[in-house]
Amino acid sequence: MRKILILGGTRFFGKRLVERLLQDSVNDVTILTRGETSDTFGDHVHRIHADRFQANELAQAVGDTLWDVVFDNICYSPDEADQARRIFDGKTKRYILTSSLSVYDFSEEALTEDIFDPETYPIRHGGRNDFTYQEGKRLAEAVFMQQATFPVATVRFPIVLGIDDYTRRLHFHIEHVRNELPIGIPNPEAQISFIRSDEAADFLYWLGCSSTMAGPFNACSDGTVRIKDILTMIEEETEKLAIIQNQAADEHMSPFGIEHSWFMDTTKAQSAGYKFLNLNNWLPELVSSLNKTYEE
Structure with a gap:
């Protein structure tokens, strides 16, 4: 059996990862959870209860178990990375850290690893409140890559989309167009990457x-899309025009509003x-599916 531990496996693409792992009977899956978010996995998974952000709780929960793979979807700072690399020293054969496109600055060229x-x-140390999201992810990667005693791969995802997106970033745009509300977008021509939650x-x-x-590995769907093209998809589905503004009140600024x-x-x-x-195959379908949920 392949013993797998997931930190952050009860919602969105972490939940999708558990579902994917359970398709293969060789995987013995354990979720580390605080117990605040319910799941539908029943007795198909094991659960250990701890707060991932409390080092003592995490160490006690992990114990002396040897894991074949640890998936860490919820590491946001160098201190959290440092705690994990110490706790899992000698206890995992492989560590997969979910990182972000945010480790890169904006660029008109495709970003390579x-x-x-x-x-x-x-390396600088501190908690998540001591750094921006970008810097926290950069430093978390640096700690693992420079100081971990076990093999580490980092996955740099862009914004993840899906029906199950609890952050509702694509929902935001559909709701604003449907309700004829302004959307603040500094640069509608900007190109952006996405990946779907199951992907x-x-x-x-x-x-x-x-x-x-x-x-490090970049991971995103093939192709890019301009912000204004996303709104065009939504306009076609809703049969309403998007009200695009360079600036808007904070509650109307687009989560995709990059400069x-x-x-x-x-x-x-x-x-x-x-x-x-292929991004241009699934994104219009997702827009259509989400819009129908409002019509229903």
Whole structure:
């Protein structure tokens, strides 16, 4: 059996990852949870209860178990990374850290993994409130890559979308167009990457369980989309015009409202054998599906 631990496996793509793992009978899956979010996995998974952000609780919950793979979807700071790399020292054969497109600055060119090198990035310590999201993720990667004694792969995801997106970022745009509310978008021409929640889970599974590769990997659907093209899709579905403004009140600023393009190159993962979905095939379908939920 392959013993797998998931930190952050009760919602969104973490939940999708559990579902994907359970499709393979060789996987013995354990979820670390505080017990605040219910799940539907029943006795198909094991559960250990602890707050991932409290080092003593995490260490006690993990105990002396040896894991084949640990998936960490909820690490946001160098201190959390440092706690984990100490706790799992000698207790895991492989560690998959969910990171982010946010480790990169904006660029009009496709971003490749070597643009940010966590193995040479100067480490500073602190909690998630001490850094921006971008800097927290950069430093978390740096701690694992420079100081972990076990193999680590980091997955740099863009914004993850799906019917099950609890952050409701695509929902925001559909609701605003349907309700004829203004949407603040600084640069409608900016290009952006996305990945679907089930695709994110499938990539994590592939990297953690079907490969032995370490280091950073970009993971996003093939292709890019301009922000204004997303709104065009929504306009076609709702039969209403989007009210686009460069500036708007905070509650009307788009979660996709980037000032410059921000998208990734996935040549590294594809060269290793992974095939991503085509963004322009699934994004219109997702917009249509979400819009129908409002009509129903």
